[in-house]
Amino acid sequence: MTSAISDIQAQNSAGPLIVHVVRQFLPNKGGLEDVVANLCRQLIGRGYRVRVVTCNSLFSDPTRELAPAEMIDDIEIVRIPWSGSSRYPLAPQVFQHIADADLIHVHAVDFFFDALAWGKLFHGRPMVATTHGGFFHTPKYAAIKKLWFNTATRLFALAYAELICCSLSDERLFSSIAGHRTRLIENGADVGKFANCAALEARRRVVTIGRFSVNKRLDRMLDVMKVLAARNVDWHLDIIGAVSDLDQQTLEKEIAARDLSRHVSLHVSIDNCAIRNIIARASLFASASEYEGFGLVAIEAMSAGLLPVLHTNDAYKALAETHPTLMLSDFSNPETAADALAAAFARLGAEGLGLREELIHDARAYAWDEVAQRYVDVYAEAMTPRGRRRQPLSQRGQVA
Incomplete structure (x- = not known):
């Protein structure tokens, strides 16, 4: 393994080394992991060297220790021990793997964000961070989180050349503590993975995809399906994901408790080919x-031609501002959300392929080659010595 890593490094020795620091990475599957992996692949294609420093076990299976070093898709992965909470994993060995970095890219706001900011006094490497929603994952401990955000996070943010916000809601939040050092770069998506694979005709079949965690509120999704199944026996839900803080057995019990075994299918840790086959039978996400x-x-659902119906959280509301084709509903009210899904099915029947084509077209704006170039521009600026950075137009010609 060491030899393989050395070979890759030798092949790309001329390019700057970007060290990505993220609490979970491959082989774990999830939105954060996908973003980092896709960005790394794009950077390698542009001649950069990349290293990912991450925790040495999956939070869903903390007793199984992963290899300390591995190559996946030409990405050098270094895994380090951690302790504490999965939301704030303590992993001080991160400092052993950043000394040769040309730039450090921290993903999410957790221990790594705080520790590397504090440690900049010693390591001195230029840094950027992508917010990925910060740490406001649930309303739990909201007062303490808000206090920490406005004090510690505000202070640690000073160590970063830029805070890259992956949604409008993040930009609004982080600009309050970092001002002009925030930049909106919405996440890229692998829009080719499930491209144009949804059913061509409207079907009462819904797909939901994501790790099995409490904040995904699959319990509410099942409550909505109970309402829909009572209205029409053709309604069906496919739940696709990987175990997190909810296990498969718990979800199966939730499905059985609502007598939904005929209307809900659970798919655990399946590959993309199997997901495509499921999407091919569906019309809604x-x-x-x-x-x-x-x-x-x-x-990704839009790229497949699925019409999304989404709960009214901040990120989804911001997404709907940009893409009004998407539909929002309050999933805390099963009847209301069921009405929204029924209305979405009716829209598909009425608007046909025109609606599908609009969804697919909108998704193409998130192709990774476009998004990666925006990150490359950020890296170039962050790695340029401060005195050599180009001044904003508004400041040119001014005398200090």
């Missing part, structure tokens, strides 16, 4: 999630 950093999975 739904998410009851209370919190999203961006809404990446909704973009």
Whole structure:
């Protein structure tokens, strides 16, 4: 393994080294992991060297230790021990793997964001961070989180050349503590993965995709399906994801308790080919999630030609501002959300392929080659010595 890593480094020795620091990465599956992996692949294609420093076990299976070093898709992965909470994993060995970085890119606001900011006094590397929704995943401990955000996070943010916000809601939030150092770069999506694969005719079949975690509110999604199934026996829901803080057995019990075994199918840790086959039988995508950093999975659903019906969280509301074709509803009210899904089905029947083509067209704006170039521009500016950076137009010609 060490030899393979050395070979890759030798092949790309001329390019700057970008060290990505993220709490979970491949082989784990999720929105954050997908974003980092896709960005790394794009950077490698542009001649950069990349390294991902991450925790040495999956939060869904913390007792199984992963290899300390591995290459996946030409991405150098270094895994380090951690302790504490999965929301704030303590992993001080991160400092051992950043000394040769030309730039450090921290993903999410957690221990790594705070520790690397504090440690900049010693490591001195230029840094940027992508917010991925911050740490406001649930309303739990809201007062403490708000206090921490406005004090500690505000202070640590000073260490970063830019805070890259992956949604309008993030930009609004982080601009309050970082001002002009925030930049909106909405997440890229692999719009080719499920491209144009949804059913061509309107069907009462819904797909929801995401890790099995409490904030995804699959319980509410099941409550909505109970209402829909009572109205029409053709309604069906496919739940696709990987175990997180909810396990498969718990979800199966929730499905059985609502007598939905004929109307809900659970698909655990299946590959993209199997997901495509499921989407091919569906027309609608739904998410009851209370919190999203961006809404990446909704973009992937659009690329497939599925019409999304989304809970009214901040990220989804911001996404709908840009793409009014999307539909929002309050999934805390099963009848209201059921009405929205029924209305979405009716729209598909009435608007036909025109609506499908609009969804697919809108998703193409999130193609990774476009998004990666925006990150490359940020990196170039952050790695340029301060005195050599180009001044904003508004400041040119002014005398200091």
